[in-house]
Amino acid sequence: MYEDAWFNSFTSKPKQTAEKSKHRRRESLLKQPTEANQADVEAVEAIAESIENPGRPKSPPPATVARRAKSYSDFYDVVRAHIKKERRLQLEKEKLHKRSQGKLRNDLQFGEWYNGLSEELQDASHEDYQLYHDQLRLSEQHLDSLLDETTSTLDLLSSLSNSFKAVEVQTTAFRAQCEGLLADQRRITQLADDIGDNLQYYTYLEPITRRLNAPSASNFVRSKEYSEMLANLDSCLEYMQEHPGQREASTYKSRYRLLLTRALTLIRVHFTNTLREIAADVAKRIADRQLNETTMSALLYAKFRVGAAELKETGLEIQKRAVHSAGAEPGAEAEYQSLMNELYQSYSTTRGRLILPIIAKKMAEIAMAPSTSKDVVAFARSSIGFMRGICFDEYDLWKEWFATDGGLYDFLEAMCEPMYDYLRPRTIHENQLLKLCELCTLIHTRYMEEDDDDDEPIDLNRLDFPHLIHTALEDAQTRLVFLALNVLRDDIEYYKPKAEDLDYPARNRQSSVTAAKPNGPVLSGRRDRKTSNGPLTPLPKDPTIVEEDGLETRFNFEPALQDCYPTLRKAIWLLSRIYRLVNSTVFDDLAHQIVHQTTLSLHTASTQISSKASPTDAHLFLMKHLLLLKQQIVAFDIEFVTPEVSFDFSNVTSTFWELRERGGLFNPTNLMRLVGGGLMPRVVENMLDAKVELDGRLRTVINDFTNAFANRMTVAIAAPTISKQGPQFNGIAALKSLREQVEKDVPFLRKKLDEYLDDPRTKETLVGAVQDQILQCYDEFYVKEKVRKGVNGGGKAASTKGKGRDDEVWDADMFAEWAVGVFKVGRVGSREEEGEDEDEGSVSDVSRSGST
Template structure:
């Protein structure tokens, strides 16, 4: 019902209460000083006593306030008051008994304890008692009244302050309304001030681009201007001149902008010329010292130390000049040598090209004794050992020297040119100044030296060298971390092969094809099919077919799979020239058939064309086997020829002719007219794919062979007069097939099956013709 904080207003009366209660409860009357020593009893008469040292009688005073138990509710408060009134009545009765005891003893009361002349009435006592019991709460009421008065004062003062603030706000609004136009004018003035300040700054900046010309012109034309490039602050001239040129180009409408642009460009050209001349002079001074020492020593290690270690140390001593050189290069090329577009790219790139030219010329001149010694060593090894061994050692030596040159170049110019076909790249800039020294952009010296030595060697030696280079430097083991040297050699090898050695090898193959296949003389003894040796299918092939197999295997060995499989002109020419040569042999066999009936031209073509086709399928072109393989791909080849369609094809033919254009994958061949069971001669010439042309000739030969032997079998079965017996025909067929395809039962079985199909088709066609008649 009441807050605890209210008790803080109650005065501290506990001490007084405890004292009064203690004296009342523990009071004992003192022993009388008048008592006789013989111990008289209290009933004996006594004399009147003087005033005792007793507490004054306070029966008429209001009771002392006590801290009652806090009431929980109004009804509880009523019980508390009744209990307090009961306690006060008990105290009053106790005081009256004490007074009677004193009267009984005849003790006179003190004057202060004497009652008044009249006793108060009961109603008055009840009012006093009620006032005494409510003393504490009356105090609380006074305090609350005082607090209420203070709060009323605060409320009144707050209301006054709010009214004052409202008055002030109204005044401010009135002032703001009256000064809005003035404020707008002030804002306009501030905006105009900012605009003028910005304009002044721009004008000052623009004037700076104009004012810089006189200072830079005097510095570049001074007598000691050549010494400016030896200090790093020369880069500031290049940077500021670039900025001025860019500004004049962007603000061509400014006054005298074109004139200032031309003068700034002239200043940039002058500054770049100073850089170029300073670097060239620096290299010449170093070269005059290094070249003499290299020429005078015979030790390979000493030459290497002078050419790279000492040269690098002397060049980098001019750190200010080298920093300016690198600054010029970075204005037109990135760290990988790719061009960086810019307003002054042409000026910088021309200077960089001249710097690269001066550097390569001086390096080539200084290392001339080293490169000449490498060439002498290569020529000696070629003569004493072999061209292949000498070429391998020479390539290794050139790759090592090229890597050293690339490392030195990167340290000096802070750029590592990568291969690029862009005419503005640093790689092309280096490549245009090729000398005898091998570097990252110059592999021509290696190719020139190798080609001069490989001109007179066998084709197999060239293929061995190309295969070694590919396996040694291109087919890296990616499980290990690839070093910088390996990456450098990889780039050199790719360019060496693509730009020089592969075209050189193609030319060598072309010459070998012309000599061994195109111009090969056909001897009469080769126009027959001998027995198979050791089960090797190609052992009884014609020498032209054997040479074709050899060239295909060598080309696959020398070239990567991607190059030998994707429309290689060399592969096409090998197959094409082989087909033409076999056709010439077939024609010659047919011309001599009357004198020597033993050779079978159709079987001869089937045998040799199947060997070439099997090699193409086996290589993919690619998979070269170490030993001579049998015709393991004959089933795939036979399925390509589609023999399952032969029966229906034969049944649809009346007469003895067959248009093989239906079998050809070439539309031109399909539309060509047939002559004597074979397509027109011009149809094959229109087929550009050598593999398709090979398949077409195989179809022709297989059809001619099976048609002829099918007719012989039908004649033997008919029992006509003069015809051979079926057993004799089958025995001759077996002998021919065994001679051509001994140890290859799959080929013989497929051909016999095709002969039977052809014979059945001819029989049905003949029966239908008779029935029609």
Template structure:
């Protein structure tokens, strides 16, 4: 196809249509210019001559046109050779292009293979890089062991616990421990975990040592200045509180490092102590012991001064009011100072209970030796109304965590008073009601009622206006305990004679509605029982007290004593049967839940 196309192109170039016409014109011109030496046609005489002439003419014509043909032949040969060279070049070019195409395909194939190999190498490189990064990231948790060990075991390592680098190191130790615990399948993870735990214990021990040392230095400075000379209240307050507040923020911050790691176990039923909780307990114990050396002697001294004061030395309620107010102020100051040294209240109330020990040492003997029920009731009322939360308010309002829970501290004193009050009430029931021997005039109710009617009639005849208190009414007990400011002559009915109970009943019973005339007609044990119930109403808890009206032993004893002997008969039998005494209703409010008590407190004995 290509050779035919090349031949067609060469023929169009070497044999144009205008060349044949030009050749014919030349031949005609040559025929006209025949050489002169050729004989004319007229000289031909026979056929032989004509044949000779024709051959000569033909040869001359051939000779005349040979150059032209030769030139055309040469031109054609040249064209042919040129076309042959073109065909050769085209064939070689096609071969070259074919070779180039093959080479291109080979290069393309090689390039594709190379690209795939490069992609494989890049993928392997990325995998190796990621693996190296993972190894480096995991290895850093192992490499941190040596520098941390050198730093914590270096001389003077305890002096660096306040720096930020030490906190960063503790954070890195936490991260390493967490990593070892979350990757237990890695080789030697258990070994490194135990080593890191030892380093953490070492670091927190350094914090504990520095904390205790700093606290000891502050105590030594303050105690030395206190022992040197007599100080006024302002200077004493500066030494006891202001001096302890100077370095408290930094020590609180490093103590927080232990508190953050004193995490309770995940399973509280195991009974195991929180990790590093013992170190935190040591901080609390050292602080409490240091403050106790400064505060407790001062508390003893001030309480002894209050005990020897003329206004409170003989009166239990006055001494309790003054001493508890003083102790409450000290506890509030220590509560605020504790908040500047520690986060939270763990161990705080144990320390405050040790501060309250001098108060219990002074109050408990006075409570045990106090025989007057009135005084015990006044003290119990003082503690319940001033220092303890109301039962209804305690249910509706919870104690703020940022405020001192002083009721929890004063609860042991209230329990001592209640125990003594229960004991005295039991003794009063036994001596004045259960063992009471009725007299004939106590059982002669017709005469007593007649005397009472005569006194009422005389009052009406005399023109005196009968008030609501002059008419017999039903006794109602007070809904709340009375104030502590009771008359000093309000003593137990057991301390007076039965004949004198009528004249002094109003001042001794402290009831609201009955008058002396109403009480004069009552049976003696009934008067005493209602007096006792009106005193202890809501002052003692239901569960530890066997004499409350809920169990009604008082009613049974009173009814037993008011019943006449079986051998004695009376003509007015229907009138001598005493009325059942009044029993106080059960308290309508819910029983207050017990507050936390001190483990070291012992119950009061008689």
């Protein structure tokens, strides 16, 4: 087990061989030997002879009671002390042996000595083993004690661990018990706080009741605590509303509601009394002395602004609570809105007593003034301007007393009543339509807001004065519509034309003397450069209104509508007067009636002209006036303003020419599309119904005119003529008669068109339409004639090239070529272009289909 260093200290070290010298001893005394390093178990050399110490006991030496080793270092000290003691005994033994050698005198002593020495030698030879045995025994005892102590220590530690576990269990249980107690404490504390919070809504009842029922409650309204008290009442009512299940919630809710009503009523009483005191002071000062306008204004407005801020804050307490409760029916009045209305009413009544006499006096002065006594427009301008200033001043003062516009406009409308007492009778008795138009224009342009700036946000903090003056505008518009209907009835519907009104051929000749005439027809639908700067039909300048006998008025055009039929002039004048001055819905109906009655009057006049002059004059008369009426309807665009009436006739000059170029003039579908909206300018949407009616009548008169001339020229080849002559019908003679009739009537046609129409393109289009109709009739005639010749088996085929012969029936192409040369549609005259000449392809010939 242990190294033998301590054992060798008792004996002399033997001489070891070279092989033994290679053995290395272990450093640790407690480490067990291994196979590679075995303990030294060889026999020790003989011990030197020593003198036996007779006094030495043969038993092992007495045990040395040493201190119990607690560690390896203590055990090492014990062993060293024991070895030192053994060495000391050995030295004493050697000394005794040396002393005993000098006492051997005989053999017996020697024998005894030798025997003793043998025993000592034997004991000495076993002494090392015995000593090692003793050491082992001591080590075993020491290790046993260590094991016992370790076992006891482990037992102690185990008991301590068990004790700690028991303590931990107890501590955990104690901690859980403490946490439970803390949770109970928190729950009880929260319950106590909740009870306190809930009880505080019940504790306000008594102190608030005492305050509101005290004799000095009216003075309490001015204090800051009054607002806090109202806030507490709101909180209590809200709490009772949210907790209806509590035992006394319904009772306290009703009592708090009564207290809130009582508190708001005190505010209303205080507001009314303060306002009455201010008004009484102002009225007394006004009655005591005469005041000028500046002093009066300062007194009426500055005095009311002194306490306005305080009363406004007080009134807000009612305003904040004058709201609809949750679940209220739509349209129902808020609970405390009646109190707020009483504030509005009290203020309006008080201000009305002070302001209305001043307004009535001012209106009377304006009505008696020479410049405004007989002129409704001047009176309206002065009175409305004065009321506008009053309304804006009252609006500013109202904003200092109240936060909203609840009863503002009712109050301002009551302020405007004296003005309406004077303005409404004057408007109703006004018989001049132009005065009413001027009145409507004045209100529109000066006092009504424009609707163009839709993107700008609406300023809610601005007075809506147009709302206050809208009644005056409605009165003027109503009277304006009434007078317009009278004009429509008297001057259009029941108009009785004079003789000079129906003498239109003569009137056309008279007007043609002064009118500028073009050099001739244009080519390819374009006008000559000298006349291309504008339409040949003169454009009217800004109309000049001329009074006639104080009642009738007319436009002084030069000369666009000057020589037109009176009903057309009156209709255009009436439309231009009422446009944008009345409501769009009213204007729709009224404009339709005007256009409808004008169209009927033109038809009536056309019928009378047909009986007095000729159907051609009647057709051209109706066509000319319908075109003018249609163009004037287009003139009412969105930019139209009544004082700046302008008429554009440029579209009239291009309508028929476009129809002529596109072809299909007599196709009802195409004609409706072209005349109704394909080529004509777009008509304002208010006139859609009247426009459709007008387009239909215009289409009819165009067809009647072209059919009349075409039938007149083609009477020789018409189906009735062929049927009447039967087999004796001669196609060559009929063709000759047709050519003669066409050559005769074409100049007459152009002459009639020149008398009624000024635009070359319009005239060329109508001539081309007649030409198309004739070519279509001749095409049908040629087909029938060809069939008839085929049945009879005779006749020569007409040549399609060169000049047609007089002894044969021309084919359709040859006749068309001849007709183009006679009608000369688009080929009469010349035309100049800047920097370029027209080629021959730009001159379009007329085909049988009617296209150019």
